[in-house]
Amino acid sequence: MKELLKILIDNKDWLFSGVGISVVVLFYTIIKETRQSKNKNEISVDNKPTEVDYEKMTQKEEENSPIRNVVRRFVMVYEVHGIAQTQIPFFIDKEFGLQLKDFKDEGSILHILNDDLIVWTCDKFGIQREWIEGTTNSIYPHVDYYKKVHAFIKDICTLDKSAIDVIAFKSEKLKLKENHRHCIVLLIRIPIDTLNSKIIYKYVPISTLWDWGYWRSRYQVKSIFYICEKLRINICGYDLRDKELLASGSCFPQKLMSKIPITVTWYPEDYIDLPSQSCQAKETEETPKIREYIKEQGYMDLLKDCEKKQKISSW
CATH class of the missing domain: 3.40.1530.10 (TTHA1528-like)
Known part of the structure; x- marks a missing residue:
């Protein structure tokens, strides 16, 4: 770097000519890009996923899982019929013994959601069970009265x-x-x-x-x-x-x-x-x-x- 600086001083007349300025700008750009590339490599090495990152990734995968979607569709059935999530336990048949704490979040709902509860919900609203389970896009069964x-x-x-x-x-x-x-x-x-x-x-x-x-x-x-x-x-x-x-x-x-x-x-x-x-x-x-x-x-x-x-x- 010192040798390069000495050469530039000895040739200062040439340095401030049009060609010299262009060469200096080119050298500056190359050096800058080299340093940025080095920094990126250092960051990618230093910032390896931590245990916390892995936990966040796992949590995100769990939230997007088909099982969680069943819970969301189950709740959606009630909400679109004018029943808030906090009202669901008071609407469902008392034989299920549900309480408000069972609907505080998706995890608690997943804990109490079983076959009988899904069947009861589908029968109550005329919804296809397959839709709640995510195996069909058709919410309601096909009812055709043409020539019938x-x-x-x-x-x-x-x-x-x-x-x-x-x-x-x-x-x-x-x-x-x-x-x-x-x-x-x-x-x-x-x-x-x-x-x-x-x-x-x-x-x-x-x-x-x-x-x-x-x-x-x-x-x-x-x-x-x-x-x-x-x-x-x-x-x-x-x-x-x-x-x-x-x-x-x-x-x-x-x-x-x-x-x-x-x-x-x-x-x-x-x-x-x-x-x-x-x-x-x-x-x-x-x-x-x-x-x-x-x-x-x-x-x-x-x-x-x-x-x-x-x-x-x-x-």
Whole structure:
């Protein structure tokens, strides 16, 4: 380094020339990069993972484990139904003997979470066990009523019809055009319990996409509207862009419905009422055909038979 400095002093005229300055800058850059590289190597050697680091890594792996995800999904089921984590032990059947301390964190929940508790939760909310266990993305089981209106009648007659709601979703104006594909999605909402005077609901998404542009599909969903009206079941309509996602059973209905900015936007019963019954009746030229279709399919006969054998139960 001293020899280099002596050479520079002896050649100071050349040093301050344009070429000299460039050479000095080049040497300075090389020396700087060499020192930085050396420092990095020293840091990588000196900063070997400590025992604390290994503990943090292990803890992070445990938090992201499939077992922990089961706990999170279990808690999520309750939270999306309006039940906070601190309220879960007071909502679950007393036969499980759960206490508030059992839900202080994920570790304590993991300690009490067993097969019976998961099964009870799934039955209570109509959730697929496989979703909680992380083996499927479908939260709800597949329930299809296309060409199965008879099955819908039988299922609906097992419920307390004065308490349930049937909700119909669309996303644009309905048109009687065979080449216009627009689907209706149905959702059944059932009260299952109360918590601090708040009603807790169970949801049954119907997988069927009722194509309004196809006469058979439209006749079937209109028949369901008519049956609900005859049973005095509350049926209401909303506009929802993501209605197909709801039908897929891969999301919680509450989350989608919370995004609806306004209340009821249309009334399904308008599409099965006669002009003499309502001044809001729509598509009235088709209504007599719907009534005849209902009679031909034997829906009303089945409905009367089901009412005779009716037993109130959960879905």
